Amino acid sequence: MPRTGVFICHCGSNIAGTVDIDKTVEASRNFPGVVHADEYRYLCSEMGQDIITKAIKENDLDRVVVGTCSPRMHENTFRKAAAEAGLNPYLLEVANIREHCSWVHKDMEEATPKAIALLRAAAAKAALNEALEAPRLDVEKRALVIGGGIAGIQAALDIAEAGYVVDIVEKDPSIGGRMAQLEKTFPTLDCSACILTPKMVEAAQHPNINLLTYSEVDEVKGFVGQFDVKIKQKARYVDPVKCTGCGICWEKCPSKASSEFEMGLAKRKSIYVPFAQAVPMVPVIDRDSCLYFRKGRCQICEQECPPQAIDYEQQDEIIERRYGAIVVATGFDQLDPTIYGEYGYGQHPDILTGLEFERIFNASGPTGGKVVKLSDGKPPKKVVFIQCIGSRDKARGMNYCSKICCMYTAKQAILLKEKVPDAKSYVFYIDVRTGGKGYEEFQRRAAEEYDVAYMRGQVGKIFPEDDHLVVRGIDSLTNRNIEIKADMVVLAAATVARADAPEVGRLVGINSDSYHFFNEAHPKLKPVETHTAGIFIAGACQAPKDIPETVSQASAAAVKAIGLLSKEKLQGEACTAEVIQSECSGCLNCEAICPYTAITPVEIEERYKDGVLKRTVAEVNPALCQGCGSCAVTCRSGSINLKGFSNDQIMAEVDAICLQR
Amino acid sequence: MSAALNETAAGWEPLIVSFCCNWCSYAGGDLAGTSRMSYPANVKVIRVPCSGRMNPLFVLRAFQRGADGVLVAGCHPGDCHYTSGNYQSRRRLSAFKRLVEFAGFEPERFEVRWISSSEGDKFAEEMTSMTEKIKALGPNRKMRDARWQSVTSKV
Numbered sequence A: 001m002p003r004t005g006v007f008i009c010h011c012g013s014n015i016a017g018t019v020d021i022d023k024t025v026e027a028s029r030n031f032p033g034v035v036h037a038d039e040y041r042y043l044c045s046e047m048g049q050d051i052i053t054k055a056i057k058e059n060d061l062d063r064v065v066v067g068t069c070s071p072r073m074h075e076n077t078f079r080k081a082a083a084e085a086g087l088n089p090y091l092l093e094v095a096n097i098r099e100h101c102s103w104v105h106k107d108m109e110e111a112t113p114k115a116i117a118l119l120r121a122a123a124a125k126a127a128l129n130e131a132l133e134a135p136r137l138d139v140e141k142r143a144l145v146i147g148g149g150i151a152g153i154q155a156a157l158d159i160a161e162a163g164y165v166v167d168i169v170e171k172d173p174s175i176g177g178r179m180a181q182l183e184k185t186f187p188t189l190d191c192s193a194c195i196l197t198p199k200m201v202e203a204a205q206h207p208n209i210n211l212l213t214y215s216e217v218d219e220v221k222g223f224v225g226q227f228d229v230k231i232k233q234k235a236r237y238v239d240p241v242k243c244t245g246c247g248i249c250w251e252k253c254p255s256k257a258s259s260e261f262e263m264g265l266a267k268r269k270s271i272y273v274p275f276a277q278a279v280p281m282v283p284v285i286d287r288d289s290c291l292y293f294r295k296g297r298c299q300i301c302e303q304e305c306p307p308q309a310i311d312y313e314q315q316d317e318i319i320e321r322r323y324g325a326i327v328v329a330t331g332f333d334q335l336d337p338t339i340y341g342e343y344g345y346g347q348h349p350d351i352l353t354g355l356e357f358e359r360i361f362n363a364s365g366p367t368g369g370k371v372v373k374l375s376d377g378k379p380p381k382k383v384v385f386i387q388c389i390g391s392r393d394k395a396r397g398m399n400y401c402s403k404i405c406c407m408y409t410a411k412q413a414i415l416l417k418e419k420v421p422d423a424k425s426y427v428f429y430i431d432v433r434t435g436g437k438g439y440e441e442f443q444r445r446a447a448e449e450y451d452v453a454y455m456r457g458q459v460g461k462i463f464p465e466d467d468h469l470v471v472r473g474i475d476s477l478t479n480r481n482i483e484i485k486a487d488m489v490v491l492a493a494a495t496v497a498r499a500d501a502p503e504v505g506r507l508v509g510i511n512s513d514s515y516h517f518f519n520e521a522h523p524k525l526k527p528v529e530t531h532t533a534g535i536f537i538a539g540a541c542q543a544p545k546d547i548p549e550t551v552s553q554a555s556a557a558a559v560k561a562i563g564l565l566s567k568e569k570l571q572g573e574a575c576t577a578e579v580i581q582s583e584c585s586g587c588l589n590c591e592a593i594c595p596y597t598a599i600t601p602v603e604i605e606e607r608y609k610d611g612v613l614k615r616t617v618a619e620v621n622p623a624l625c626q627g628c629g630s631c632a633v634t635c636r637s638g639s640i641n642l643k644g645f646s647n648d649q650i651m652a653e654v655d656a657i658c659l660q661r
Numbered sequence B: 001m002s003a004a005l006n007e008t009a010a011g012w013e014p015l016i017v018s019f020c021c022n023w024c025s026y027a028g029g030d031l032a033g034t035s036r037m038s039y040p041a042n043v044k045v046i047r048v049p050c051s052g053r054m055n056p057l058f059v060l061r062a063f064q065r066g067a068d069g070v071l072v073a074g075c076h077p078g079d080c081h082y083t084s085g086n087y088q089s090r091r092r093l094s095a096f097k098r099l100v101e102f103a104g105f106e107p108e109r110f111e112v113r114w115i116s117s118s119e120g121d122k123f124a125e126e127m128t129s130m131t132e133k134i135k136a137l138g139p140n141r142k143m144r145d146a147r148w149q150s151v152t153s154k155v
C-alpha cells in the first residue's frame, strides 16, 4: 500500500468559495492509501510548498496528491516541492479542482462532491505512479529563422550577436520583406529603406549569419534541441559566387514580367533582383517568362555576363541541417479587395490598396516617386482613403482589427500633402485607433495641420464618371449622404495571414487561429513561444502588428532561442513509452504509427527449452519519444505502456470517478 | 443506497466521463474555467496526453463502471500536438462507435469532439449538451457491470 498525502488548496476564495474544503479533506482521508491530508490557503506560495515538503518527511509519504489549479499551471511547482523533500517528482499527481471545478460550478453542493471525485481519481492514479527519470538531450547550437523580413532579420542578428550560428531562410530572392516595400514609417516619417538597408547588410555580413534566399523549408523533423530540417534552395540559374551584381544582365534582358515587389504596378525583367537594395545582390531567372526557358533561344544574359555567372543547368538543391531552435517570422499578406465588389478594386487604375499607394510614393517605384494617377499621369487633387476593408467585418468572418491601417493612412495623407500641396484627403473610418507611442499625436497632426478630413462612416459604392471616381457613402455621425468626386481611392485592405501560412504551420508543427495567424503558447505570458517546444514566432505571422512591435517581438523570440541554445543539455520527456519485450510479438505496428520514428526493431535472445531463441521485438528510443501514447493503443498484445499514463493508471482513474455510481 | 434505487429516484443525475487531450481540449477546459463559464458538474475530466492515447477499452471500462456517457475530446484535425494522434483516434473511435451500436448499445452515449485550447466556450457548450442528451437518454443499464458495485461500495 502506498503512503499518500493529500493537500488541498483554497486558492484564496477561488476554490474555497465553491468547494467545501473541510469536507474534501475529510473525504480524502478515506481514500485507499491516504495517510495524511491537509489544506492551506495558497499551496503554491513558499509557505504552502513548505507544508508539503515537511509533511512528506514527517509522514514518510511516498505519493503526493495536490488539489489545486490546473496541472498545466503549477504541476512543475509542486513537483519541485516534492523533489525538495527527496521524493521523485513524478510520484505527485494534480487534481484540477479550480479550472475544472470551482470556477465552472456555482453551487457548493455540486462542486464539493466533484472535487472529491477528482481527488479520488488522482489518488488512485498516484498509487500506480512510478519514479521516472527524464532523459538529458543534446542541443544543436544553431538556429533557423524562417522569413527574412524585419522580424527575421532582427531575430537573426540578436541570436548571431549572442554567439550562435543562424540560418535565415527566405523564399524571395532578397531579404527585406514587407518593410522594404514601404516608403516612410510612422510616426517619425523615417525613410523605411534608410533604416532597413543597414540591417539587411549587417545580417548579410555577420560572420554568424547565413542567408539562404530563394529557399523554402521542405521538411521539419525531430524536436526541441534537434530539429532536422530540409531546405530547398531553388535554382537561381546564376552562380552566386561568380556574380558581382553588376546589373548588366537585367539591363540587357529583353523579356519582362509583372513585378511582385511593385505589387504588379510595374514590370521587371526576366532576370532580376526584386529591388535596387536587394541583399544578396544576385539576380534570379524567372523561368516562366524567360525566353530561353520558354522558347530555347535568347541567352543574352549569358553572353553579356562579364564573370560568366549564368548557369542554365543549375538545379534545385536540398540542404539538410540540424537546428536547436526555430524562429518562424513569415510575415503577412494584404487582403485582395476584389471580394468587395462595391469598391471597384481591379476595375480602375486609380483604385489602389494601401501597399500599392506606398509604392507610388517611392522614388524607385512605378512612377519614380511622382505622386500621380496611374490612369493619366496627373497628380491627384482629391484622394479618398477607406479604412477597415476586410477588417472588423463580422459578416465576412474577419472580426479582427488590422491594427496598422489607421496609422499608415494618416502617414500617407501627410506624405500626399507634402508631395501635392493642393491635394485634399478624405478618410472614411469606423474608429480611429492610435494606440502607441506618439501615434495619437501623429494622427492629430494629419487632421489638424495637413487638413485631412476624417469622416466616420462607410462607403457604399465607387464608380468612374468622366475623368474621376464617384465615391458615395454615408456619414454615420450626421446621417447624411456624402458624394465625393475623387481622383484616387486608397483602400486600407486588411492585414491577413500569408496564403501559405496553413501549410507552413503544418510543416513546422505549430497551430494557428481561425484566421491562420500562428498561435502563441499563452496570450499574455508566452507571446513568442508556441505549443511546440523550441519553436518561436515573431512578427505579423502571429497577428497584425507594426514595425516597433514586430522588432520587439523578434528580439524576444531571439532571447528565448538563445536561452535554449545556451543550455548544455535539455531535459527530455519523462513520460515515454516502454516495450515489455518478453511479451512483444514483433508485429511492429507501433513502428508504423509512431510520429517520431522513436520505435525500431531490435533482435533479442531468449532462453527457449534448452537452447536460445532469437527474435525481433520493438524498442523505444526515449530521447525521441514524445509520449503521445499512440503506440500503446495500437499494440495488440498490450506490450507497450506509456509511463505516467499507463493503461492501469487511466483505468484506475475511471474506476475512482465511477465509484459514485 | 444501491445504484438501482438511485437511478429511479427523481434526482437521478448522469455521470459523464470526458477524456481530454492535454494540449488542446484539456486546455480548452482550463480556459472555460478561467473565463468563468459554466457547465454541469456531471462531467468529470480525465487528462490524457493525446486523443491518440485513447484505447477504446478505457471507454468500455467507464461504461462498465456505470458511466452514462463518455466524451473524448482532442485537438482539431491538423492541430494535434503530436501531428497525427487525432487522425488515428478519429478512425479508431468512429469504428468503435459503430461497433458499440452493432452490439446493441446506444451509440449516442459515446461522442468524440474536437475542441481547441482557445475554445473555452465550445468546451462548456459540448459538456452541457452532452449532459442534456444523456439526461434525456436515461441511465446506462446495458453495459453496467452490477457486480463491481457490490465489491467496491464499501470503499
Ligand code: FES
Pocket (backbone or CB within 6 Å): B021, B022, B023, B024, B025, B049, B050, B051, B052, B074, B075, B079, B080, B081, B082, B085, B086
Ligand atoms: S494532442 Fe490533442 S489530439 Fe493529439
